[in-house]
Amino acid sequence: MPNSHSSTVTYSPAYTIVPTYECFNRCTYCNFRTSPGQSPWMTLAAAESILLQLQSQKVSEILILSGEVHPHSPQRQQWFQRIYDLCELALGMGFLPHTNAGILTFAEMQKLKNVNVSMGLMLEQLTPALLQTVHRHAPSKLPEIRLQQLVWAGELQIPFTTGLLLGIGETKDDCWETLAAISDLHQRYHHIQEVILQPHSPGNQQTFDAAAFDPHQLPEVIAKARQILPPDITIQIPPNLVQDDGWLLACIEAGARDLGGISPKDEVNPDYPHIQEQALREILQPVGWELVPRLPIYPQFDNWLTGELQTAMKHWRTNIRDSKIVKKL
Numbered sequence: 428m429p430n431s432h433s434s435t436v437t438y439s440p441a442y443t444i445v446p447t448y449e450c451f452n453r454c455t456y457c458n459f460r461t462s463p464g465q466s467p468w469m470t471l472a473a474a475e476s477i478l479l480q481l482q483s484q485k486v487s488e489i490l491i492l493s494g495e496v497h498p499h500s501p502q503r504q505q506w507f508q509r510i511y512d513l514c515e516l517a518l519g520m521g522f523l524p525h526t527n528a529g530i531l532t533f534a535e536m537q538k539l540k541n542v543n544v545s546m547g548l549m550l551e552q553l554t555p556a557l558l559q560t561v562h563r564h565a566p567s568k569l570p571e572i573r574l575q576q577l578v579w580a581g582e583l584q585i586p587f588t589t590g591l592l593l594g595i596g597e598t599k600d601d602c603w604e605t606l607a608a609i610s611d612l613h614q615r616y617h618h619i620q621e622v623i624l625q626p627h628s629p630g631n632q633q634t635f636d637a638a639a640f641d642p643h644q645l646p647e648v649i650a651k652a653r654q655i656l657p658p659d660i661t662i663q664i665p666p667n668l669v670q671d672d673g674w675l676l677a678c679i680e681a682g683a684r685d686l687g688g689i690s691p692k693d694e695v696n697p698d699y700p701h702i703q704e705q706a707l708r709e710i711l712q713p714v715g716w717e718l719v720p721r722l723p724i725y726p727q728f729d730n731w732l733t734g735e736l737q738t739a740m741k742h743w744r745t746n747i748r749d750s751k752i753v754k755k756l
């Protein structure tokens with residue numbers, strides 16, 4: 428049972444827009460990608476029509492989640508511009524964009540900072556052993572390149588979400604080392620808002636032939652992560668990948684306090700439908716946990732935003748506060 432100081436579990440009312448599923452990497456556990464040239468890019472007109480419908484649905488976060496175009500591809504500039512334009516469109520329509528588009532250059536991150544309240548990139552696992560297995564054909568998964576992204580996010584003061592993928596061939600010590608690396612970078616830049624612990628959950632498209640990460644191990648990993656990570660970093664778990672109410676509650680007891688973006692579809696794990704807000708509330712409330720919406724930027728980072736981002740964020744902070752007051756009346 429929670430105590431009165433920690434009885435809140437958060438989630439982000441979100442919708443995911445995918446600029447393109449094409450990706451030049453081939454991670455063997457991937458259930459998202461298509462080969463380059465095989466999936467049409469999301470047009471601004473198509474995105475606008477989706478966003479118009481979302482305006483009446485209390486969705487605050489637009490997650491821009493994209494496969495990667497090779498840095499040296501002639502399409503790269505056009506790909507980046509499409510992502511930027513989609514963020515700008517979402518922001519202009521009152522939403523709070525959060526982009527995760529894989530590996531970016533410093534200049535690309537700097538530009539996206541102007542149209543995103545936060546950004547993200549999973550570290551997954553830092554052990555180089557995976558470069559011989561699941562990441563053999565995934566140049567973007569070089570550990571030093573991914574760590575560099577977190578450094579740049581810190582230098583640019585971009586509130587950042589990262590995380591671990593569990594059950595892709597790592598050892599427990601590999602996990603603790605990856606968490607320690609996140610902790611070290613956060614102590615330098617104070618920019619990591621949350622760490623996702625994502626259990627590998629086999630899907631229809633992947634070629635990686637391994638069982639799902641055993642959810643019974645997740646509370647132990649969460650408890651250890653809670654010891655390694657600074658207290659101001661929230662631990663997030665995806666509830667659709669912990670397919671048992673009891674274990675979901677065990678994960679929360681162990682220290683997870685966020686359930687991530689709840690949207691109509693989990694684009695990364697399309698075989699595992701999201702549990703929607705009301706169903707989550709029904710699991711949590713009877714044992715004393717209150718499920719509350721949050722924004723894709725945590726409050727301690729609000730003063731890192733400027734201009735239009737600051738205005739949009741303030742609007743949503745008021746909106747969330749008012750909806751809580753209305754609920755209590």
Ligand code: SF4
Nearest residue numbers: 450452453454457460
């Ligand atoms: S997991 Fe990400 S980087 Fe790897 S192939 Fe899939 S979309 Fe590309």
